[in-house]
Amino acid sequence: MSYIKTLMERRQNVWEQTKQLLDTAEARGGDQASLTAEEEATYQRLNTELDAIDARAKELHEAEQRTKDADEAFRALLDRSAEQKPSGPEGNTALRSFLTGETRxxxxxxxxxxxxxxxxxxxxxxxxxxxxxxxxxxxxxxxxxxxxxxxxxxxxxxxxxxxxxxxxxxxxxxSGALVPEGGQIPTSExxxxxxxxxxxxxxxxxxxxxxxxxxxxxxxxxxxxxxxxxxxxxxxxxxxxxxxxxxxxxxxxxxxxxxxxxxxxxxxxxxxxxxxxxxxxxxxxxxxxxxxxxxxxxxxxxxxxxxxxxxxxxxxxxxxxxxxxxxxxxxxxxxxxxxxxxxxxxxxxxxxxxxxxxxxxxxxxxxxxxxxxxxxxxxxxxxxxxxxxxxxxxxxxxxxxxxxxxx
Structure with missing residues (x-):
């Protein structure tokens, strides 16, 4: 968890650098898009780093989810074994049979x-x-x-x-309409x-x-x-x-x-x-x-x-x-x-x-x-x-x- 926290802190830091870069360009009297060539290169680098951090955070999230899924799968298998249920051609067994050519x-x-x-x-x-x-x-x-x-x-x-x-x-x-007392309500569909x-x-x-x-x-x-x-x-x-x-x-x-x-x-x-x-x-x-x-x-x-x-x-x-x-x-x-x-x-x-x-x-x-x-x-x-x-x-x-x- 400490690594994930460090990663998110780094992300926030990069975003603050990006904002500071744009604010500096704006303070010169131009709009946010008027960056110098050097500033534009820095902006693109920071954006790339943001995307890389996002991708890494996504990988970590997916890995955590896969671990939870695997734990759940193992628990289900252990429960099935404890109940001594026969393993028929279902689920991944049927899929593996298909993938290896046993079924078409x-x-x-x-x-x-x-x-x-x-x-x-x-x-x-x-x-x-x-x-x-x-x-x-x-x-x-x-x-x-x-x-x-x-x-x-x-x-x-x-x-x-x-x-x-x-x-x-x-x-x-x-649409609706203002209707006076006793007046006819108009139809609108x-x-x-x-x-x-x-x-x-x-x-x-x-x-x-x-x-x-x-x-x-x-x-x-x-x-x-x-x-x-x-x-x-x-x-x-x-x-x-x-x-x-x-x-x-x-x-x-x-x-x-x-x-x-x-x-x-x-x-x-x-x-x-x-x-x-x-x-x-x-x-x-x-x-x-x-x-x-x-x-x-x-x-x-x-x-x-x-x-x-x-x-x-x-x-x-x-x-x-x-x-x-x-x-x-x-x-x-x-x-x-x-x-x-x-x-x-x-x-x-x-x-x-x-x-x-x-x-x-x-x-x-x-x-x-x-x-x-x-x-x-x-x-x-x-x-x-x-x-x-x-x-x-x-x-x-x-x-x-x-x-x-x-x-």
Whole structure:
């Protein structure tokens, strides 16, 4: 624990150095972005160090979680042994049989109802300690980790099969009116559309040496879960952000509402006022939701770290607790590589209630293997398949974007 404390103290120190550097540039009479070449190099170095400390803290948090999961697994095995229960072809036994070629296919499904928000590698108090680590859960953790949108907490619908399902899309809100005594109450109904959620197929292949498969000392389940989860997460994550909705998911950026447009010719980088305006362009019920969050590209967040409000306070605040996201104007920040970077006309920052974006996942993740595909290299090929779709269910302004001004 002392090392973790030292790490977090170092993080706070680096952040203070970063603020001092920006304050010095501002004191010269320029804005926070007018750094000298030397100061810019120092700023980039400090940002890199912040990211490295974040990555190390995340590794420590994950290692602690794996230790807890392993302890729980050993306790379960000991309990099973004490009860003298026979070990049938279930769980990891069935998976290992599939991986080593004894069986030809293996379908991984969640056990019961799955709350995908608890599968993120966030704080233990958010549910991490209560989720049993299975191959399916580990795979989904890596899928979520690879997508900023999935980490931010969309609503996930799981179905056993892939037939089309229809959900209502809110396109307009109902309104009330002042009614005099004895007067007629006017009728006002919300406007609805309808969107069909399908099950588009995403796949990835992985090649594994025979030596790795037969080495029982290797965490084979963890290795394949990581490779498959990240491959599927990267592929579906891109569609969930920028998909057109035609023969692919309707991406969050595609369906979001315009919130703020930057000044003309301002190279597309949002100002502090732009972000504050974007924050308040989202109405209170969505803005105050526990699911409200920011989404942007890493490079965009690097620029946003420099911004202050009118009181000289930085909008961006670092997290001092391992496993919890940074905050911007008090709301968590998630980065997603599929969102456009800053630029003229680019939709580079999203804010709103991310739970209004619906992700549909049909069935489990299907794994299949081939011993013949790369026979001459003595490699076994695994194929992972996922069927999913997505759409923003509330299009009345639950999620809005900042776009860079015109040239």
């Amino acid at each position: 296919s293996y379908e991984i499904r969640p056990e019961g109802r799955v709350d995908f928000r608890t599968l993120t590698k966030g704080s233990a108090t958010a549910g991490g300690n209560t989720v049993q680590t299975t191959f399916y859960n580990r795979l989904m953790e890596y899928l979520i980790e690879s997508s900023g949108l999935m980490s931010a907490g969309p609503t996930v619908l799981t179905t056993t099969s892939g037939e089309p399902i229809e959900i209502p899309i809110v396109t307009g809100l109902s 919300p406007a609805f559309g309808k969107r069909t959620l399908g099950a588009y197929k995403y796949g990835a292949t992985m090649k594994v040496s025979t030596e790795l498969l037969t080495d029982t000392a290797v965490d084979l389940e963890g290795f394949l879960a990581r490779q498959a989860g990240r491959a599927l997460g990267n592929t579906f994550g891109a569609a969930a952000i920028t998909g057109t909705g035609t023969n692919q998911p309707a991406g969050l950026v595609t369906s979001a509402t315009a919130g703020v447009t930057g000044a003309t010719g301002a190279v597309g980088v949002p100002t502090a006022d732009n972000l504050i305006d974007l924050f308040y362009s989202v109405i209170a019920p969505y803005r105050n939701s526990s699911n409200a969050a920011w989404l942007a590209k890493d490079s965009t967040m690097a620029a946003i770290r420099k911004l202050k409000d009118d009181n000289g306070q930085y909008l961006w605040q670092p997290s001092l607790v391992a496993g919890t996201p940074e905050t911007l104007l008090g709301k968590p920040v998630y980065t997603d590589p599929n969102i456009a970077g800053t630029g003229l006309g680019a939709k580079s920052v999203l804010f709103g209630d991310i739970s209004t974006y619906y992700v549909r996942m049909a069935g489990g993740v299907r794994f299949e293997r081939s011993d013949d595909f790369d026979f001459d290299h003595d490699l076994v090929t695994f194929r992972a398949l996922l069927r999913a779709d997505g759409v923003l269910a509330d299009q009345t302004g639950a999620v809005k974007y900042f776009a860079g001004g015109a040239s």
